[in-house]
Amino acid sequence: MKKEFYSNGKLLITGEYVVLDGAKALALPTRFGQSLIVEETNGDVIHWQSFDSDGSIWFEANIPFDSIIRKERIDLSQNIKNTLIEILHEAYNTNSDFITKSKGYKITTQLTFPKNWGLGTSSTLINNIAQWVNIDAYNLLKNSFGGSGYDVACASSNSPIIYQLIDEKPTVTSVNFYPDFSKNLYFVYLNQKQNSKNAIAEYFRNRGDIFKAISKIDKITDKVATTKNLQEFAKEIELHEIELSNLLSMSTIQETLFSDFDGVVKSLGAWGGDFIMAISNNNPKKYFEEKGYPIVLEYEKMIL
Template structure:
């Protein structure tokens, strides 16, 4: 049988983390890294043989999933989390287009990340977008029915340029923009050595949430500045204002206050605060500073962003 392959881009949310859920305009950038999905129909007695590969070719997940588990959304007691999440996604996909189950005898499926799984560049969002491409269903509906979230990561998965993303009456509005700051050589992404659960971070935010109306206007203005300026000082100042605004809203200290108070430059959280990558604006290459503190993964802008 012929193989079908699909690919989706990873993502970084530069402005609007958390408040994107409440309709703030956010700047998001697709990454050069992403995930492949390949599907092969086989006569396997109504089973899916699923294998997930990390960027280095090592297998991080391998399971056999019966069609019946997908139809009934049936997870074995005490089964590992990854399998139950996958069955839930496939069950929601089945509800949107049942043909892949009703018209098939089985599949051999493999996924392959081009970034280390722990980087948090969108292992779930790239998978959901790839499954949606495979089954010709709406990725946003699939996300909403399974994982939840704002959907900006799906917009990055589907677009090869920077986007301004906004939820208007709960519907995604995606505007692709040209974003090539002249000072991109001064921007770096540093991995904080721990993966943050977006699901948990979102739940925490929704719990804390007071009135975000004023913050949304502030963040919208900052997003506009960050997306359009060619002045590094204006960019840095806007990024700093964003951190202060979110720090007040979340009632959490900024990552720079917490971890890098003596750093000569600007450090900004990306996505869920407290994990994954931070964005760094620095006149000099900051690798030595971060490596001394135990943060060995420092990726220049040009190597990270599509």
């Protein structure tokens, strides 16, 4: 018997970093995501294959049930396998039926976006496993990867959301964020990874005045999610960048790479990595191509 599960990718428009401390965040599920196909086999083992969007296998392993039960760590060079065992072990701790009532599995995952795009390879996996094992995805995330959980919320949402941790519990509110000016919003892949640990460390060092920042970000998020006016949207996005720049003690991505851009550029997620959002009156593809960033997606091609 074959079972198939699917989860959406994500982009965090407002609230990066501060969402960890309870700030409101506007998050958008993407048209891209990841599927997980489960077939029952024998041998008390999971044969796991993960495919990238181009059809290539980027991970393959045999994982004995016993390794999952004991949370066995393979040598450190097999980091992906160790992480997967840890996730499956935490799932087993919550609901052991998928191990105790089975003889084995063939599991296949398929990304519909290139793995290095950073749209949620881990969060879609977490949500898919939680659906399969019939457990709470937020708890599985908390016990394995950690994080705010906004990405897991996007994984199971088919509309834009406001995400917030209230008393450390996730609160998800669907919002009607389909602005007429979406044609002026573009997503640009930077093809580089930002070491977010330094930024996060700086963020936590500044937590003494975090509550003032959260209050400001909450107001910005509310305006960004509801405005029908492009100029107001752009203004609030600029204010958001300034607020986070001060909090993280980092220059904005526009100051660093795109100071001559005729429009507004905003980091999405960890500053300096993966995708940015560009707000422009005209299609900016040529501008970014000349800067060395050829992957520019229109809003309707990226967002669900």
